[in-house]
Amino acid sequence: MKFSRSVLIKLLVVQCLAVLCVSQNFDFYYIVQMWPGSYCDTRQSCCYPKTGKPAEDFSIHGLWSNYNDGKYPQNCDRGNYFDESKISDLSSRLVKDWPTLACPSGDGFKFWEHEWEKHGTCSESILDQHSYFQSALDLKNKANLIQALNTAGIKPDGKFYSVESIKEAIKDSVGYEPYIDCNVDTSGNHQLYQVYLCVNASGTDFIECPVFPHGRRCGSEIEFPSFSSSRDEL
Numbered sequence: 001m002k003f004s005r006s007v008l009i010k011l012l013v014v015q016c017l018a019v020l021c022v023s024q025n026f027d028f029y030y031i032v033q034m035w036p037g038s039y040c041d042t043r044q045s046c047c048y049p050k051t052g053k054p055a056e057d058f059s060i061h062g063l064w065s066n067y068n069d070g071k072y073p074q075n076c077d078r079g080n081y082f083d084e085s086k087i088s089d090l091s092s093r094l095v096k097d098w099p100t101l102a103c104p105s106g107d108g109f110k111f112w113e114h115e116w117e118k119h120g121t122c123s124e125s126i127l128d129q130h131s132y133f134q135s136a137l138d139l140k141n142k143a144n145l146i147q148a149l150n151t152a153g154i155k156p157d158g159k160f161y162s163v164e165s166i167k168e169a170i171k172d173s174v175g176y177e178p179y180i181d182c183n184v185d186t187s188g189n190h191q192l193y194q195v196y197l198c199v200n201a202s203g204t205d206f207i208e209c210p211v212f213p214h215g216r217r218c219g220s221e222i223e224f225p226s227f228s229s230s231r232d233e234l
Helices: 005-022 036-040 084-097 109-118 129-143 145-151 163-174
Strands: 028-034 059-066 160-162 179-184 190-199 221-223
Touching: 028 036, 028 129, 036 190, 059 129, 084 109, 084 129, 109 129, 129 163, 129 190, 145 163, 160 163, 163 179, 163 190, 163 221
Parallel strands: 190 221
Antiparallel strands: 028 059, 028 190, 160 221, 179 190
């Protein structure tokens, strides 16, 4: 079947529009990092990955595209499936810096699949699957949260620190104010759970947050639990 030039042009335009509709526009990312000691020190507890207990360091939860009004897109392209072969060269970094702590113990692939299909597909016009995971890993290393806090004398020792001192330590190191998300331990204490930093739409640099998420509120002082002494996996 032959098509006229005008018909071919129309078909190309439709295809381009389809790609734009799938890859929804967004304004910025949250790079969200989690403290494993706080994830495990809850009534739900945790299970270490099949590769063993992660290092006592912040780990990646996700790289999430967002709008300036606080809303966010999700599951933008159900046809763009997670393909582990596309990130095979990143596997050792992912195991180290983006481990799963969900039960039962896993190898991380279901976690990464979820993050790609829910969040990564919404920025696929900018970051393909490999670039999405590599950008998150690079941003995690660039922030180096554990060093930023340790430099300010804030250590995962089970002691309580003011939320403002935690924010200030991270801002002094990274250059931008973070959002601090807390959860509650088995004794009912608020503890440092997740740190949100904002990233430009290209996934390369930190920026001032256009809006902070509506997460769980923290008390004025929160616990920074040790991961080495937190509850073992069930």
